[in-house]
Each structure stands twice: as structure tokens, then as C-alpha cells.
Amino acid sequence: MAIQSPLYSLNIVDTLYEFDEPILFVARVGFLKSLFLKINETETTSDYLSCYIDDAYISGLREGRISIRGVFDSQKERYIVSADHFLNVQSEMMVGLNDVGEDHLPKPGVGMLPRLGECPDVLQEKDALVSIYFQGAGLRRESIHYSTLMGLLSGVQNLVRNVIAPPELRGLRNSTFDFLVGDPALGSLMISVKEPTANMGKLRQAPERRGLTIEDVRTGVARNKDEFFSGMEEMLSQNALTTASDDVYEGVQHLLPSAETAFSNVTFSTQKGGVLRRISISRERADAVRKAHARSNGTDSRRTGTIVEINAASRTLLLRSRAGVTTCAFDQSAFERLRKDPAFKIGSRLQVDGDLFERVRRDYLNVDQIVLLETVT
Incomplete structure (x- = not known):
């Protein structure tokens, strides 16, 4: 019997997770890099779910800015690759995720390592000032209702301009002080605020801001962002709002899930020095926060x-x-x-x-x- 020649051999360039053998790894296929996840094995071969991947997604996997499932969801072309134990590929077939059994797929939100916690199913901007991730059955990767998108963008704008911006820069015209936002990522929806921008000439026209520098602006924004996350943690842990966290509630109330929203969960995250800080709020948790706020405000x-x-x-x-x-x-x-x-x-x-x-x-x-x-x- 003639021995079947392999289609090609896998050249592993980056092993992301292994257990006695590589389970999740990056290998070159021609000139391109591909992600491989082992999903099955027999006595002679192993099956892998595969898709093309670039360095941005590899970095996102390592840092917990995207789940394994999210990488595969993000690609239009996916393959089942069968290879022998020497990683010689015997066959490959293009598939949709629906063609792969759920028991062979990583669950949504599962990252590369347990210590990374729950990860978003879309790529979070690297070093974003703050990212807000909305999840729910009403948000799809293919499309989103215009009114839903504009409503959430408006809510995020209100948060960053009225809570994260330093008090002395709130209420200024957008042409004087604003924030850069990355491309909204669908599936569900990720909105990332990257950094503040300012027209320093206009900012310095006010006598009290004549000595202000762009570094002062960035430092003030970063400080308020950290205070915002601390206020959120305080608000959720107490289940009763203090004066400090009441300001936080006013900033996020229109971003919290309810029975009427297209999303059922929202996650606020920030990255500093490679360390991720995440706060996730379910619909039930949001209802508890609203009740606590209502009690405190009569x-x-x-x-x-x-x-x-x-x-x-x-x-x-x-x-x-x-x-x-x-x-x-x-x-x-x-x-x-x-x-x-x-x-x-x-x-x-x-x-x-x-x-x-x-x-x-x-x-x-x-x-x-x-x-x-x-x-x-």
C-alpha cells in the first residue's frame, strides 16, 4: 500500500499552552501564522481547529484581552486539520463553528490561562484607558441596531467626559478637550477609550490653566480613571451607595443592563503595565445597585x-x-x-x-x- 504524502508539516513558532504536548500553539502555514487548538485524537492522528492569526491577537491571548473562542469567532475561515504525531498534515477541511461540536470548542470567555479570569470574546484594545464590553443575545457579531450602538456610545461619552475627565476639564467643547476611541468591535460590543486629546492653546486661554501641560492632562485622567474603578468596586461590594460611589453611579447608570436592554452583562476593564483590572456587572447585580441607589435617594x-x-x-x-x-x-x-x-x-x-x-x-x-x-x- 502506498504511503500518503503529507500535505505539509506544521512548524510550531509559539506554544501558548501545553500538557505533555502542545495543545494551543501558533504554527506557520506558508507565509502566514495560524492558531491551532487540539480538539480530538486517535491512535495515529490528532485533529486541530485552526484559523489564521496575527501578532495583535497572539498578544491579546497572552494578556487576557481576548478569549480563545473569540479568536476563532473573529475569523471568516476556519479549518479542521488532521496531523500525525510528527505534525505532518494528512488532511484539512474548511468548516464553520457550527460544524464543530460544542464539546470540542472552548467555552466563551475562557482565556489562555486560568489566572487571566474571564476574557472578552472580542479583542480589547492594548493599553486602552478604559474598555467597556457589552454582552447579550441582542448584540450580534454581524450587525447591531443603529439606535443601540448610538445609545451606548452616548453613554460611554457621558462616562468619560463627566466622570473620568478631571473636574476642571469637564464641560469644555469637544474641540478643546476630547478622547480618542478605538474602532467599536462587534460580537458582542467592545468600546475602548484610548487616550485624552487636547488643544493646549485653547486650554491655556483660561488664567487658571495657563501652566497646564498635556502630561498634566494625562496624569489627571489616569488618576480619575483609577478612582472610578475603586468607586465601582466600593459600590458593588457594599450594595449600598456612599457619597463617593453615588457620583460613579450617575456616570454608569445608562450603561447598566436591565430587562429592557439588548445586553445582559457589562464589563469595565483597564490595563496598566500589563496588568488587567476588570469589573463585571450582570443584570441581577445591576438591579441590586439600582435598588440601593433608589433607597438612598428616596x-x-x-x-x-x-x-x-x-x-x-x-x-x-x-x-x-x-x-x-x-x-x-x-x-x-x-x-x-x-x-x-x-x-x-x-x-x-x-x-x-x-x-x-x-x-x-x-x-x-x-x-x-x-x-x-x-x-x-
Whole structure:
């Protein structure tokens, strides 16, 4: 029997993870580098999931700025490569990720090493001042609703200009002081703020800023960024807002997930000297923060009206009252009690107390107490 000649041999140039043998590695295929992940083996061959990769993604993997799954998701062409134990390639076949069983794929958010923690599934800008990563079923790699994108960009702009910018530079015209932002990365959505920019001539026109330098601006921004992350950690750990973290809440409230947003999780991250600092907020955690803020600001409210829509998946309903239509959100136990009540249906009358958040499109009420539920005859 004739021995099949290999298509080519893999020349490993960078081993990223190994366990008795290379499991995740970079090898040259022709003139290009490719990432290889071992997904299966037999007595004579091993199968690898492979895609082309450049140095930016290799660096991102090493530093925890992208997950392994994210690298494969980012490429249009992926291959299953079968090679013998000497890394001589016997066959290769182009595949979609749907053609590879989930048990053979790395899970979303898993990085190269456990110490890196949960990693984004899109590439985070290297040395970004702050990156904000939105995840959710309503955000897709292929496209995003224009209104969703512009709303989130506006929220990020509000955060950096009113919280991360030094107090003396807030409220200035964009032509005088602004921030550079990297290309938004889809799948879900990553927005990275790179660095501050300033027209120093205009900045120095004010007497109190005549001695200001661009290094002073960068130092002030970096200091406020670190204070912002410390304030976020304080806000989340206490579950009750102090005066300091109240300012932070005002800056991030429009970036927090809720039952109405296209995203269910948001992660704030920054990188300094190769060290990543991340804060992740789920929808449930965001609801707890909103409740704590409402308690500290005395915004308890009552809504009485007619149920016009019920969403069991998000444990919310729409209530039409004299104040308009309000989204009412319940915790799991309260919603289960409602579902067991025969009167819980569209058209019934409901009265609830809770923490109210006024919004442009529709107010949002975190329900603390169900006062009345009755069928309208």
C-alpha cells in the first residue's frame, strides 16, 4: 500500500499552552501564522481547529484581552486539520463553528490561562484607558441596531467626559478637550477609550490653566480613571451607595443592563503595565445597585394600572397607568407567586410599590411589594 504524502508539516513558532504536548500553539502555514487548538485524537492522528492569526491577537491571548473562542469567532475561515504525531498534515477541511461540536470548542470567555479570569470574546484594545464590553443575545457579531450602538456610545461619552475627565476639564467643547476611541468591535460590543486629546492653546486661554501641560492632562485622567474603578468596586461590594460611589453611579447608570436592554452583562476593564483590572456587572447585580441607589435617594413609588404585556423570561410586565406605561421587574419568588394567581393575566388591575427609575422612553420599577391584583370584569 502506498504511503500518503503529507500535505505539509506544521512548524510550531509559539506554544501558548501545553500538557505533555502542545495543545494551543501558533504554527506557520506558508507565509502566514495560524492558531491551532487540539480538539480530538486517535491512535495515529490528532485533529486541530485552526484559523489564521496575527501578532495583535497572539498578544491579546497572552494578556487576557481576548478569549480563545473569540479568536476563532473573529475569523471568516476556519479549518479542521488532521496531523500525525510528527505534525505532518494528512488532511484539512474548511468548516464553520457550527460544524464543530460544542464539546470540542472552548467555552466563551475562557482565556489562555486560568489566572487571566474571564476574557472578552472580542479583542480589547492594548493599553486602552478604559474598555467597556457589552454582552447579550441582542448584540450580534454581524450587525447591531443603529439606535443601540448610538445609545451606548452616548453613554460611554457621558462616562468619560463627566466622570473620568478631571473636574476642571469637564464641560469644555469637544474641540478643546476630547478622547480618542478605538474602532467599536462587534460580537458582542467592545468600546475602548484610548487616550485624552487636547488643544493646549485653547486650554491655556483660561488664567487658571495657563501652566497646564498635556502630561498634566494625562496624569489627571489616569488618576480619575483609577478612582472610578475603586468607586465601582466600593459600590458593588457594599450594595449600598456612599457619597463617593453615588457620583460613579450617575456616570454608569445608562450603561447598566436591565430587562429592557439588548445586553445582559457589562464589563469595565483597564490595563496598566500589563496588568488587567476588570469589573463585571450582570443584570441581577445591576438591579441590586439600582435598588440601593433608589433607597438612598428616596425614590420609592407606587404604580396602579392595567397589565398590557407579560414577559416570563425576564420576569417583567408592562403596566399602563395615568403616568404612562411602566416596566415592572420582579424577583424570582415574587414572579412565581404572581404566576400561580389566576388573576395574573393581561387586562387585570395591578398595584405595586417599588424603586422607580425615570426614563425617556419608559419608566422602570423594581417591585418590592405587590399591593393589589384583581381581574377587571
